[in-house]
Amino acid sequence: MSTDRSIVLFDLFGVIARHQRPGALEMMAARCQAPTEAFTTAYWACRPPYDAGRQSAPEYWTAVLRRLSPSMSVDADTIEELRLTDIDSWSRVDDRMVAYTQSLRDVAEVALLSNIPSDHADAFLAAQPWLHNLDHVAFSGKIKAAKPSPTAFHHCVVAMRAAPADFLFVDDREENVRAARATGMNGHVFTDRDELAAVIDAWLPTRRPTWK
Known part of the structure; x- marks a missing residue:
């Protein structure tokens, strides 16, 4: 009909x-002191619930960082820096x-x-x-x-x-x-x-x- x-x-x-600004994933990986490949895998693997509104930005970035290393220190300043860099990379x-x-x-x-x-x-x-x-x-x-x-x-x-x-x-x-x-x-x-x-x-x- x-x-x-x-x-x-x-x-x-x-x-x-x-699409995402070239070099953005490398920049964010460096901020986390993580290999780019490992960071990229975590970035995309954790993305679906964030995209679908089932996770807040802090929840998403905490999941990414925990996936990279369960013992990694997660602080609000790091999360906010990553969040803003990510937003800019898609702007x-x-x-x-x-x-x-x-x-x-x-x-x-x-x-x-x-x-x-x-x-x-x-x-x-x-x-x-x-x-x-x-x-x-x-x-x-x-x-x-x-x-x-x-x-x-x-x-x-x-x-x-x-x-x-x-x-x-x-x-x-x-x-x-x-x-x-x-x-x-x-x-x-x-x-x-x-x-x-x-x-x-x-x-x-x-x-x-x-x-x-």
Whole structure:
């Protein structure tokens, strides 16, 4: 079922925003006096509950540090330094993609669904005012559900009072696009802006009724 609306639902990192700043993991590992490989493993292994809003930043960073070494000293200053470095490492956007998403609002509704911890989301919203112009913004740490969980996509459907078929979901991770399609959304694996623009240009006319 469709309500004949056109909603382009964007992922954030790897599509509109840049992936993590190069060298950031090495910097944080050095702060912990840990090998980069071990730190990177702990950083990502502990991430899912933080992304999904089931852990606070101090709880996440304590888990990372304890995974590196159960006897490692964990203090509030170290955690805050790591937290701020981490937020900064995910703060870059692709200005051309930001402009493109804004231009789409002339022909479609535009929304966002991103896996991002709650405190990161607060920082991003403060630094990127264009986010407030979108029709809906869903951050995993705020909605308590992270992609590829169907719950994350269902949140957007309910929040926008739409049908799954009204959405074209755009993400750079194929597993997330597969999950969106499984809920009834349309999906596109992002590679670059020009290819995406062609896909959207082809999709939008199918959303318009033909009057005779």
